[in-house]
Amino acid sequence: MHIIIIQIGVIVLALTFRGGIHIDDHKTTEHCVITDMPAPAVVYIPVSQHIGAPCIPTVHPGDTVFRGQKIGDAEGLTCAIHSSVSGRVRDIQPIIDAMGRKTNHIVIENDFKNTLDPSIIPFSKPLAEATPEEIMQVIKNAGISGMGGAAFPTHAKIASAMGKAKKLIVNCAECEPYITANHRLLLETPQFVIGGTLIIMKALSIEEGVLAVEANKANAIALLKETVKDKDMLCVKTLKTKYPQGDERQLIYAIDKIEIPQGKLPADVGRVVFNAETCSKTYRAFTTGLPVIDRIVTVDGDCVVKPQNLRVAIGTPFSDVINYCGGLKERPAKIISGGPMMGFAQWNPDTPVIKGTAAILVLSSDSVAKQVKNSVCIHCGNCVRVCPMHLMPNYYSMYTRKGLYERCLDFDLMSCMECGSCTYICPAGIPIIQHIRTSKAKIREKKNTKK
Amino acid sequence: MDLLKVSTSPHVRGNRTTRTLMLDVIIALIPVFVWAIYIFGVRVITLTSLSVVSCILFEYLFQKLNHREITIGDFSAVLSGVLLAFNLPVSAPLWLCVIGAFFAIVVVKQLFGGLGKNFVNPVLAARVFLFISFPHQMTTYVAPLTYPQPWKISVDITSSATLLSQLKSGVLPENISFADLFLGRIGGCIGEISSLLLLIGGLYLIARRVISPLIPLSYLGTVALITFFLPKIESAVAWEFMLVELLTGGLFLAAFFMATDYVTSPSNPKGRVVYGVGCGVLTVFIRYYGGYPEGVSFAVLIMNLFVWYLDRYAKPVRFGGESRGKK
Numbered sequence: 001m002h003i004i005i006i007q008i009g010v011i012v013l014a015l016t017f018r019g020g021i022h023i024d025d026h027k028t029t030e031h032c033v034i035t036d037m038p039a040p041a042v043v044y045i046p047v048s049q050h051i052g053a054p055c056i057p058t059v060h061p062g063d064t065v066f067r068g069q070k071i072g073d074a075e076g077l078t079c080a081i082h083s084s085v086s087g088r089v090r091d092i093q094p095i096i097d098a099m100g101r102k103t104n105h106i107v108i109e110n111d112f113k114n115t116l117d118p119s120i121i122p123f124s125k126p127l128a129e130a131t132p133e134e135i136m137q138v139i140k141n142a143g144i145s146g147m148g149g150a151a152f153p154t155h156a157k158i159a160s161a162m163g164k165a166k167k168l169i170v171n172c173a174e175c176e177p178y179i180t181a182n183h184r185l186l187l188e189t190p191q192f193v194i195g196g197t198l199i200i201m202k203a204l205s206i207e208e209g210v211l212a213v214e215a216n217k218a219n220a221i222a223l224l225k226e227t228v229k230d231k232d233m234l235c236v237k238t239l240k241t242k243y244p245q246g247d248e249r250q251l252i253y254a255i256d257k258i259e260i261p262q263g264k265l266p267a268d269v270g271r272v273v274f275n276a277e278t279c280s281k282t283y284r285a286f287t288t289g290l291p292v293i294d295r296i297v298t299v300d301g302d303c304v305v306k307p308q309n310l311r312v313a314i315g316t317p318f319s320d321v322i323n324y325c326g327g328l329k330e331r332p333a334k335i336i337s338g339g340p341m342m343g344f345a346q347w348n349p350d351t352p353v354i355k356g357t358a359a360i361l362v363l364s365s366d367s368v369a370k371q372v373k374n375s376v377c378i379h380c381g382n383c384v385r386v387c388p389m390h391l392m393p394n395y396y397s398m399y400t401r402k403g404l405y406e407r408c409l410d411f412d413l414m415s416c417m418e419c420g421s422c423t424y425i426c427p428a429g430i431p432i433i434q435h436i437r438t439s440k441a442k443i444r445e446k447k448n449t450k451k
Numbered sequence: 452m453d454l455l456k457v458s459t460s461p462h463v464r465g466n467r468t469t470r471t472l473m474l475d476v477i478i479a480l481i482p483v484f485v486w487a488i489y490i491f492g493v494r495v496i497t498l499t500s501l502s503v504v505s506c507i508l509f510e511y512l513f514q515k516l517n518h519r520e521i522t523i524g525d526f527s528a529v530l531s532g533v534l535l536a537f538n539l540p541v542s543a544p545l546w547l548c549v550i551g552a553f554f555a556i557v558v559v560k561q562l563f564g565g566l567g568k569n570f571v572n573p574v575l576a577a578r579v580f581l582f583i584s585f586p587h588q589m590t591t592y593v594a595p596l597t598y599p600q601p602w603k604i605s606v607d608i609t610s611s612a613t614l615l616s617q618l619k620s621g622v623l624p625e626n627i628s629f630a631d632l633f634l635g636r637i638g639g640c641i642g643e644i645s646s647l648l649l650l651i652g653g654l655y656l657i658a659r660r661v662i663s664p665l666i667p668l669s670y671l672g673t674v675a676l677i678t679f680f681l682p683k684i685e686s687a688v689a690w691e692f693m694l695v696e697l698l699t700g701g702l703f704l705a706a707f708f709m710a711t712d713y714v715t716s717p718s719n720p721k722g723r724v725v726y727g728v729g730c731g732v733l734t735v736f737i738r739y740y741g742g743y744p745e746g747v748s749f750a751v752l753i754m755n756l757f758v759w760y761l762d763r764y765a766k767p768v769r770f771g772g773e774s775r776g777k778k
Contacts, residue, residue, distance in 0.1 A: 023463070177463065249770060259771040334456050340463040347457045361462075368456070369464035374520055376567045378469055378527075381663070381718030390767040394718055412769045420461030427467045428567075434459045 014215045015254040016240035019388040021421045023177050023243050023341070025216060029300050030180045032308040034188060037324050039085045039114075043315030044105040044352040045071065046097045050151035052077035057106055063089045066117035068293055070141075071106055079153040079355075080143040083108055084293040084313035086115040098337040098344055098351050105352065108315070120289040127202060127286070132162070135203040142285035143292045143355075148246070148275035151356040154282070157272065158203055160265065165272035168206050169255060170197050172213040172220070172276045173239055173246035176339025179359045181296040182276045184309045186213070186220040189280060190227045194234065196279030199286055201233065204272065209234045211276075212251060216241040243341060244419040248273045250388050262415060292355055299325045301362040303332040317350040318360050333365035340368075341420045372429030383422035383432060389415050393422035393432045400435035405442040413439055469566075473526035475661045476708065479652035480533055483704075486648050487641045491541040492598030494606075495641055498539060498548055503532030505552035513561045527566050531555055534574040534708060537642020538701065538748075539581075542591045544605035551577040571755040572715045575705075575748045582748070592638040611638050614699045619744040623687040623695065632698040643701040653707030665723040666716060666730075667706040673731025674702060683739050702734065705747040715755040722761035729754045 048054035055072030059065055065083040072081040083106075091107045123130070123138055140155040148171060170193065174182040186193060197209050211228070213221050215238050228234040239245050239254055249260050251273060258269050266273055277296060284290050293314055300307040305326030312321055318335060322328065336343040337357050353360070383393040392411050399407040416436050423432045487495045510528040514521050523529075535551050555577035560569045582589045593599060594611040614637070617624055631637060635645025643649075656662045675693055682692040696702075701709075710716060710730050717723050730750045737746025 021465070023465075253770075261771045262769070264771070332455065334458075334462055336462055341461040343460055343462065345455070345457045345460075345462060347455055349455070363462065368462050371458075376469075376522075376565070378472075378567045378713045379716075379718050380472065380713040381723075382467075384718050384720075384767070385663070389770040390772075391769055392719060392762070392766055395762070410763070411766060412772075415769050415771075418460075424461050424463065425465050425467070427465075427469045427472050429464065429468065431459070433461065437459060 014240035017250040017253045020242040026177045034309045037310040039313040040320040045315040046103045046105050049354040050145040068120050069117040079145045082291040085110040087111040123286045132203045147277035161267040161272040164267040166270040168209045169273045170211045175243045175246040178300045179298045181298045192280040192283045196283035211236045214239045214241045298359040303362040315352045319349040332362045336361040375428045375430045382425045386421040386425050397435045400439045405439040408439045469525045473530050479655045482648040486645045490595045493601035499536040502536035502548045505549045506532035509556040538578045554580050572712050615744040643704040646698045646703045649703040662711040666711050666727045669724045669727025670706040670730045673728045677735045700745045701747045710751045717761040722765035
């Protein structure tokens with residue numbers, strides 16, 4: 001009985017936003033301990049894995065590289081890249097990456113000696129004596145970018161929030177179905193996440209940090225609460241399990257009931273949000289000096305023989321990861337990089353894992369949405385009800401189908417963040433997100449030709 | 452591992468389809484149907500099935516003859532058929548039903564492009580069409596628990612006055628049993644008599660999130676408020692007058708099942724409230740001052756015409772929008 005009362009309490013009291021959808025969360029891998037996958041024979045490391053300028057390779061074909069050695073960097077808004085194996089650079093060649101862009105990849109042959117770059121050493125000073133500039137430099141050198149998906153360079157985010165942010169929120173919502181990488185990270189190494197949080201808070205001179213976790217990760221919430229008990233600066237908040245709870249805007253609204261005005265950043269309302277794994281990688285960069293050369297990837301889907309959570313070297317082709325998990329049970333319909341709501345369907349199973357790859361999902365045709373022919377909008381308004389940005393997606397579809405792209409702007413098309421809730425809920429099976437992307441692209445195209 | 456599918460996200464979808472939504476509405480109407488059989492006899496089944504079959508047939512034939520995709524599988528024609536029968540008196544001749552189905556499906560729905568494109572509710576348009584063209588057949592109501600012959604094309608029965616027509620002539624009858632009113636032991640159209648069962652069906656749809664509670668609430672609320680504070684018959688007790696107005700005629704059927712028709716109602720919350728209030732005001736206005744005792748069909752049809760503008764001008768304030776920007 002008391003369990004039921006607690007459950008109801010969690011549902012009523014959990015923090016959330018208006019709109020959004022409840023999805024069958026498929027968190028089948030939540031009990032799978034993170035295991036290390038050995039690095040493959042060849043890794044393909046793209047020079048651009050994030051928002052911002054692509055890196056300029058600092059190595060040449062034929063060079064010998066160490067594990068963790070910087071192999072690309074650039075000035076401005078960008079993130080350094082590092083070799084995830086030791087070995088020889090075979091080539092630098094353009095390949096289509098997980099986001100569908102043609103990018104130069106540095107191809108490195110693994111010598112399986114695992115020789116670590118000798119320059120990798122822990123941060124020399126105690127944290128209390130570190131200056132914000134030094135902290136940002138460590139983060140920049142370690143090539144840390146947002147590990148949640150959007151992959152914004154972390155040092156740039158810290159710089160932009162400097163002096164503005166009063167509260168740091170660690171995004172442990174993980175609202176996408178299937179993915180449990182952050183959940184396992186919180187359960188297995190909470191001290192890494194909390195340590196990284198404290199480092200970033202120190203850099204930004206923030207006194208208040210919130211670890212925001214969705215209610216479906218009750219064991220992680222309990223563990224985190226226990227771990228931060230003696231730290232006054234940190235608290236753990238339970239969020240309602242709902243998609244897209246992990247979106248920055250919805251997350252900040254759920255916790256503080258503040259709506260970020262259109263066109264503004266979280267820092268403009270005094271908040272800054274970091275993903276749990278970003279914090280964990282920050283902590284590791286300080287304590288060991290290791291840059292981002294691996295990440296935790298949830299491998300799941302009904303076609304995978306043994307779904308699990310793996311620590312995968314950056315640049316490992318998806319096919320190697322899937323084979324490591326026992327290969328395929330049946331013929332897949334889609335291989336998705338990321339979650340099923342916002343992830344990218346891959347055309348090539350050899351696409352390499354990058355810093356933003358939280359999951360590799362291999363789904364059969366039974367699990368993926370089927371295309372509906374001649375879908376007709378019945379004006380039911382479900383898309384309006386679930387839209388977390390409070391827009392009217394039904395009109396985007398209507399106007400896009402008629403080719404009246406600019407009319408979508410009457411309904412604030414550009415505020416759409418493409419979370420896919422409308423398309424998920426649509427009873428007619430209309431590919432609303434497809435329409436939204438078409439209209440956005442057409443409007444941008446027209447703007448560019450005018451200039 | 453060849454031939455992977457590539458498409459934009461999201462890659463999963465919920466299990467609701469147009470067909471399941473329509474089925475949910477049909478399920479919600481089953482208690483009303485059963486009650487109507489108890490009150491009016493087997494002729495209810497005859498009329499309803501004839502109406503459903505005609506609607507499906509007309510949709511099929513129209514699409515076949517015009518070389519369009521056959522969409523009878525979405526069950527919207529079935530639902531139209533059920534609702535059309537529910538809007539007829541049980542004494543209606545069988546051919547009336549077929550004419551109504553033709554008007555609803557072919558003239559109002561298909562000629563404007565089929566499901567999702569009609570700008571007024573097909574069933575209500577058909578009802579009004581029949582009402583104006585065949586006023587005698589459409590207003591011959593039988594007393595409850597008198598059963599007309601089930602199979603005869605037209606039946607001869609003595610018409611019993613409805614409460615609404617008595618109200619129209621300025622009399623609130625004494626000794627009204629509100630239990631009978633609420634349960635539906637009264638005369639009227641097949642599907643409109645039992646407010647209780649319509650309410651249960653409506654609550655089922657709201658609980659299943661098939662319809663939004665905003666339209667029924669604002670519609671019924673508006674009618675209740677106006678009739679309570681401005682009763683037409685001043686000598687009547689205000690709340691008695693209000694209850695009679697609420698529980699008679701097609702108000703509950705319209706509020707839960709007709710005004711909430713997706714295609715012809717606004718898709719945003721604010722628009723839905725304005726639409727519901729508009730329906731309420733017009734219903735009472737027509738009942739008070741119009742030529743007919745019942746105003747529900749006209750009220751909803753008129754509000755149908757405003758849906759496009761309600762959608763455009765009552766659109767929700769976007770997240771982080773100007774008018775709500777805090778701090």
